[in-house]
Amino acid sequence: MTINAEHDRVISKKRKRGTEKGNELVKGSGKLVKFDDEDDAETKSTHSKQQISVPKPLPVLEPQSNDRRKSKKERAKKVEKTTENFESPPSDVHEIGGKATTSLSGQIHRSNASQPQTKHSTHLAKRSNAHQRNETQVPPHLSKKRDALLSTRKALPIWPHAEYIRAALRKNNVLVLTGETGSGKSTQVPQFLMSEPWCTKTIAITQPRRVAAISLARRVADEMGSLLGNQSPSAKVGYSVRFDNAAGPNTKVKFLTEGMLLQEMLRDPNMSQYSAIIVDEVHERSVNVDLLLGFLRNLVAETDQGTKRRNPLKVVVMSATVDVEGLVAFFDEGLAPLEVKTSDSKDQHNSCSSDSGSGNSSQKIPDIQSAVAKDNDQNARGTNQEQIRTPRISTCHVEGRQYLVKTVYLSEPTQDWVEAALKLIFQIHYKESLPGDILVFLTGQDTIEGLEKLVNDYAEGMDKEVPKLLPLPLFAALPQHAQQQIFQPTPYRTRKVILATNIAETSVTVPGVRFVIDCGKSKIKQFRNRLGLESLLVKPVSKSAAIQRRGRAGREAPGLCYRLYTEEGYKELEERTIPEILRCDLSQAILTMKARGVDDVLNFPFLDRPPREALEKALLQLLQLNALTDVGAISDTGLKIAKLPLTPTLGRVLVEAAERDCLLDVIDIISALSVENIFLNLVTEERKEAAEVARRELYRREGDHMTFLVTVQMYTEEHSDRKSWCEKHFVSHRAMQNVMNVRKQLHQQCTSLKLLSPHASTTSSSSAPSDSKTQAILASLLRGFISNTARLMPDGSYKTLMGNQLVAIHPSSVLFGRKTEAIVFSEFVFTGKAWARGVSAVQLDWVSEVVDAIM
């Protein structure tokens, strides 16, 4: 049943029944099977099953005010009690001193350190304090904060492992550290290492996302009693993300995004300013992290052989889930074969492991264990003698802090998980007392908005005694202020229902969630090499993603996770999400490798090796862009492109524009292409029509790219009130601010790459672009996007010039519905149909001109 059909059904039913309310919902719903969930969802079959009883009559709800206060008090009591009984931190104190929760605007909501701040006077604390005193004068308010935080730090599961971690890295250059959410690894490990004898320079610690890098840096600065790098020259903690560098001359611990470190690596291949690189959140397996690990493996192998660096580079690889063996083998294979011999390699794998987080267990330092010897290594050397492996890669595992979450499956599979989710939302709402918000994982904006409407419609008919339901959508394209709503305190007698995409899986931590509903699907991007087309389709999630989603229910208290699929369905899921590097267009990654000096990309140490076809396709593409020479070496053009924060195609467009004397215009266009949609997505017909009129002065018949140019130009020329200019034209002000950031960065980089004269004006000509200018701009676009061209067919459809692939102009394009002899487009996406987005009209002979120039 579609959302709309369901919606109609609901409405008509509501009209008929009037007062029967939400109870109706659960009737006829598939029965749910419930399992007790220990740690391991995979072993369910042995667990006792129980049928969830379908709709109880309306639960009698106690007066909420008392109820809520009482339960809070009770919980507080529980914390105290636990603290008395155990030396280890109470499990209620979740993530103390660990990650700060970040909202999307970068605001930080730190978890309260509810740990009583008693005076600890262990020798560790003394040592730490004395150490700090000797170094610099710390302003009193900073040292006060630092001392207050110390007890919280000591309560972290990772704290007892400090000495082990230090010893491991004194002995070996590589440490693989697994630690679950809340273990404190991201904040503590750099602090453990910074006063080590080998640590004469900076420690870098990478994060996949900007907000994480910034909030962790703030947290660690507080813990160390330091300012941030840009606040004072003496600051010891800093961060570096795009558009925001807060690292100072004395920065000892530097948090940065993976992409930022890769860029630094292009300038300084040996990472000579760092003593250690900590790569965090490796399990997310971004393309950047895969490249980093490959580069680091080579670097470690080089320093292992005593070249280039004075002190060997230390590498810590940190990951949440366990693929220790794989990571250990990965780094070990890079090292030179060892001469010595030893007994059975299997027994050598003893690692440090925390004692279920109880904290006081591991004061004794375990032996540093060795990497597992690889069989094929031995075979390669053609000897029957057993090889000795001196320990070379250390491992360590630290428990996290997570409450138990029960998992509930459907007893029968369902096609309509929107309906199933709707039923469950109300079932939970009627059955479970407050507080406890619901987080629903859905696939996209469409289903989210559909379900939001359904929940609202149903909720209208609820009894007045029943607490209210507040559905809140959450997806990346949602305006900032709307996203902020999930961080607002829940109103009195209300339960929030957050309807989210997988943005809530990693990027945004939603507070207050006790119930998770997981539809088991998500939209996955997959690049098709042969067509040069990326598809975005709804696919089943992996087990690890499902586990991650479930974990969102247990961050503040024990929780419940409802999976809108059967237990059998769960077992059939892939173990892990396919790493991005196996799914994406590799041209940018390959260019980065070439720029970093990797000549033989086919034999680059990939953690997961992309298929040869994908690598070759990317090489071919780079060759076509003249980023590589005929022999496959990086060209001058390629080097320039690699340093730009753009895909190789867009980088090539920019270089071409410099030659065709339209660089400033093309920078404006590319800046607009680099951010999310600059034109607001409008819902109602009324607003859509109003927008059509208001944007008339922006739209250009040449297509989207010239429209972007005019929009950016008019925006920059608006000096009085840009915000109201945006409102007037139904343009996203936030997107335009991002455009201006990118534009400024591109101006700077083009200047330093000598594509732009330092004296050039920073604004493109304000008057409407002449025909010849327009043609130069479109020719530059064609140079990069020559394979993204299509011609009009007699039947009115478009087919790509290379590949004869059917393609339609996307409804968001200003050329939507228009017929023109040929088009060039900057995006080629398949979502049920092949769409061209970012489309410009061109003439066929321009296309052949560019083709001739390339051949």
Added chain:
DNA sequence: GAGCACTGC
């Protein structure tokens, strides 16, 4: 005729 999950430089 109809629609994009999420990061990052």
